Amino acid sequence: MKVVFDTNIFISAFVIPGGKAEEAYLSALRGSFDLYSSVAILTETAQKLREKFGWQVDKIERLLKTISKVATIIKTLPHLHLLTDEPDNRILECAVAAKADFIVTGDKHLLFLKDFQNIKIVRLSDFLESLDK
Secondary structure, three states: OEEEEOHHHHHHHHHOOOOHHHHHHHHHHOOOOEEEEEHHHHHHHHHHHHHHHOOOHHHHHHHHHHHHHHOEEEOOOOOOOOOOOHHHHHHHHHHHHHOOOEEEOOOHHHHHHOEEOOEEEEOHHHHHHHHHO
């Protein structure tokens, strides 16, 4: 199973220890599914960790290296302009390029789509529930 995490899932996984997002990330680490990400997603993650949470550059770099050991990082070119929030389009592009089965997100604009090109767009809690089955 191929999965793409939205930026908000990565941030929650590393800012809220013991939470559901960390549980999902640890499941990827254990090999329960194949995690995919992109340079654009990781760039946005780094930017938000710096701006909203005050993380230092060296801490962010260590985190990105950690993620890149767990996830397959793909390079995508911006080409979708389906949603008004451009970072959301980068999530869709990554999922399409990865031929993902799921996008896991808390973003209401992405969740509104429900699926995109046969990729299911689900909340974190629903994804974790599907892993348990």
